[in-house]
Amino acid sequence: MLRSALLYTALVFGANTAFAQSPTPTPDWQAAKEAGLEKLVVADDPAPISDTEFTDVDGGTHTLADYRGKVVLVNFWATWCAPCREEMPALDRLQAELGGDDFQVVTIATGRNAPARIQSFFDEVGVENLPILLDPRQMVARDMGVVGLPVSVLIDREGTEVARYLGDAEWDSQAAKTLITQLTAP
Numbered sequence: 001m002l003r004s005a006l007l008y009t010a011l012v013f014g015a016n017t018a019f020a021q022s023p024t025p026t027p028d029w030q031a032a033k034e035a036g037l038e039k040l041v042v043a044d045d046p047a048p049i050s051d052t053e054f055t056d057v058d059g060g061t062h063t064l065a066d067y068r069g070k071v072v073l074v075n076f077w078a079t080w081c082a083p084c085r086e087e088m089p090a091l092d093r094l095q096a097e098l099g100g101d102d103f104q105v106v107t108i109a110t111g112r113n114a115p116a117r118i119q120s121f122f123d124e125v126g127v128e129n130l131p132i133l134l135d136p137r138q139m140v141a142r143d144m145g146v147v148g149l150p151v152s153v154l155i156d157r158e159g160t161e162v163a164r165y166l167g168d169a170e171w172d173s174q175a176a177k178t179l180i181t182q183l184t185a186p
Helices: 001-022 027-032 083-099 115-123 139-143 175-182
Strands: 040-042 052-054 069-077 103-110 133-135 149-156 163-164
Touching: 027 040, 027 175, 069 083, 069 175, 083 103, 083 115, 083 175, 103 139, 103 175, 133 139
Parallel strands: 069 103, 103 133
Antiparallel strands: 040 163, 052 133, 069 149, 149 163
């Protein structure tokens, strides 16, 4: 009887601890804005992300759901976009430093961007850690409400958009790294 009471008590306390923990970490959005990510727009009502397919340079198809379980920073860009040229090395450094099992930078070239031109672009700006992914008909960009470039969308582990950044950002800044670390915290 005593053993059953102890087991029951342990289960109750364990369950209460599990309920007390938030399934999705809550980052300090305001601190991120004040520290340099002032254009960050936090989603009032996070919604599931697009399930529209995009491709890689080998013709393989992908969706953003392929990254479920990770925090993802999706960056929509184009080779002709001057702010994208400025931003891409910072995205590359962010991926090199924080990318892995919990976080991924996903760069999607939207519109007409020839793979050879993308590779030249990456070589010119020193990108070594980012994928070459294509959205030639801008279907993913349209589904995600992208109307200008660059646009970066933060997606949580459950596959919902939690914030977006309009324009280029210093994604390798301490503010950005702190935000990503908060989003990936257990």
